[in-house]
Amino acid sequence: MTIKLIYWPFLQGRGEFVRLILEDAGAEYEDVARKPESEGGGANVVTQYLYGASDACVGFAPPYLIDGEITLAQMPAICAYLGERFGLAPTSDGDRSRALQLQLTVADVVNEVHDTHHPVTSSLAYEEQKDESLGAARAFREQRLDKWLGFFDRVLADGGGEALVGGALSYPDFGLFQIVEGLCYAFPIAVERSLGDAPRVRDHVERVRSRPRVAAYLASERRLAFNEHGIFRRYPELDG
C-alpha cells in the first residue's frame, strides 16, 4: 500500500527529514499536498489534518504520515517508524534507543535554528521579531553552532567515522545530512568557518549525498529548494 506523507507543499521544513528516508528506502509514497489541487493536493490537505484548523486530531502539527492503519505525527517519531520499517535503523535495543537519541538531537538543532528567526513566537512573522532575531542568531552562531557540529563530529569519530550508530547508516544519518545542508544555506559564512573543525561531519554529508537514491532525489523536481518559508532561511543580516 502506498504511504502518504502530508506536509506543506512549498517548503522543505520538518517534512524533508521524512522525505529523505522515504527516498533512500525506495518506498512507494505520495507527497499528497504536492499534487495539483485537481488531483486532491494543495496546502488545504495539510490544513485538513492540522490541529485547530479542522476537526482532526491526528497530531498537533505536520508532518503527518499515513501507512495503512497507522497515522502518525512528529518528525522524529515518523523517522524512527520508517527507519525500522525499511531497514534504516539499528536492531539491538541499545542502538535503537541511541538512534532515536541522535534524531532528537537533530530535532533540537532544527528548533534552535527556527528560533533564530522566530525567537518571540511562531505566531508572528520574522519581520515582526527582527530585532530579537539579530540577538538570537548571533547567540546561535557564536555559542551553539560549533558545539552542535562538534558533537556530531565526535559521535562520528567514536563510531568509526562511517555512521552515527552501529557502523551502518540509519535514519539519524539522513537527519544530520539535512541539518548541515540547511545550515550551509542559512548561515553560509558562519558554517563554513565551523565545518573546518568538524571534518567528519563534512565527509558524512558527502557520503549521504552520494547514495544513489539520495543523489537521484536531490537532482529531481521532488526536492524543493531551500527558501524563506522553511526552517533554514537565508537572511544575510543573521549570518556573519
Place this chain on the structure above:
Amino acid sequence: MTIKLIYWPFLQGRGEFVRLILEDAGAEYEDVARKPESEGGGANVVTQYLYGASDACVGFAPPYLIDGEITLAQMPAICAYLGERFGLAPTSDGDRSRALQLQLTVADVVNEVHDTHHPVTSSLAYEEQKDESLGAARAFREQRLDKWLGFFDRVLADGGGEALVGGALSYPDFGLFQIVEGLCYAFPIAVERSLGDAPRVRDHVERVRSRPRVAAYLASERRLAFNEHGIFRRYPELDG
C-alpha cells in the same frame, strides 16, 4: 542491576519526566547527582557527562540514563526506553509510535515554556532577556496554552478519557501530568483559566497523581519542589 539517572540535583527539569516513570515502575534506581558529594554525588557528576564540559560524548545534554551496557540521553528517548522496559508503553507498532509522538508533543511544550523565559538564548540568564521574555510569555499564554491543553484534552476524549494511547496508562501520560503540574506552577492565573476548557486534562492529572507509587513519590523528599532554576518558573510578570 541498579539503573542510574544522571541529572542536575537541584531542579526538576527534563529529568523529572524520567524520575516519574522510574518511580511509577517501582524501578531500582539511583539519582546519582543527588547523593552527597562524599558518596559520589553532586552537580559535578552531571558535568562529567555533559558534552563540552568534559571529554565525554554520551549525549549533548542531561538527563542521562545508564542501564547496564546502555547509556542514553534525550528525555523522550529515555522515557520511551523505560516505558518499554517496565510495561508502561503500548505493544502494537502503531500505538508504540503514537506514544512516542505524544511524548514528543510533551517535549515541545517543555521547549516552548523554556523559551518564555529564555527567548533569545539559553546561554544567557533570564534577567538578561527579560524584555524579550515579556513578549514571548504573552504570546505563549494568549496563543499557545489553550491550544496545547485543548489538543491533549481531545486526545484523551478520542481514547475514552482514561489514557492518551490504547486505553492503558503509558509513559506520555506521566509526561502530560508533569507539564500540567509545571504550567500550574509557572502560570497559575492563565492556566486556571485554560483548564476550564480542558476538563479531561484536569481529571487526568488527578488520576496520575493518585497512583500509589506516584503519590508516595510526590510526598517524599525525592520530589524536588518547582523552582526558578527549572523549566517551569514562577515569574509573576510573565503570568496574567
